[in-house]
Amino acid sequence: MPASLKKQRSHAYRNQEARCIYCNAATWDKDPSEFMARYGLTFERAKRFQCTAEHLRARCDGGGNDRSNIAAACLTCNQRRHRFIPAPNPERYAKIVRAAVEQRQWHRLWVFDVGILPQMRPT
Numbered sequence: 155m156p157a158s159l160k161k162q163r164s165h166a167y168r169n170q171e172a173r174c175i176y177c178n179a180a181t182w183d184k185d186p187s188e189f190m191a192r193y194g195l196t197f198e199r200a201k202r203f204q205c206t207a208e209h210l211r212a213r214c215d216g217g218g219n220d221r222s223n224i225a226a227a228c229l230t231c232n233q234r235r236h237r238f239i240p241a242p243n244p245e246r247y248a249k250i251v252r253a254a255v256e257q258r259q260w261h262r263l264w265v266f267d268v269g270i271l272p273q274m275r276p277t
């Protein structure tokens with residue numbers, strides 16, 4: 155990953171108070187150890203919540219690595235967005251994710267019991 159993209163990812167991470175832009179889960183940016191200790195997770199579980207650089211406008215659609223195009227998303231949300239064909243835009247995807255989270259049909263069930271996800275905010 156280019157250094158500039160890492161920088162934008164870290165900026166978005168801080169800006170979003172370490173929360174995934176889609177599912178609102180807590181994420182970690184560089185070192186998982188504190189995150190693993192806080193939520194009592196193995197590395198394998200913590201890995202799903204690693205902060206990734208999400209291109210709001212996809213690279214294949216001409217989206218770049220500039221700050222306005224990069225958001226912080228957990229690994230799960232980042233990977234799944236592109237399994238939809240065509241990939242939904244960020245607003246639509248956020249709605250899909252939040253509805254699924256409310257139904258406990260997004261992350262694995264253990265996720266809902268360890269405090270990674272906040273109480274869902276009213277929309």
Ligand SMILES: [Zn+2]
Nearest residue numbers: 174177228231
């Ligand atoms: Zn997420």
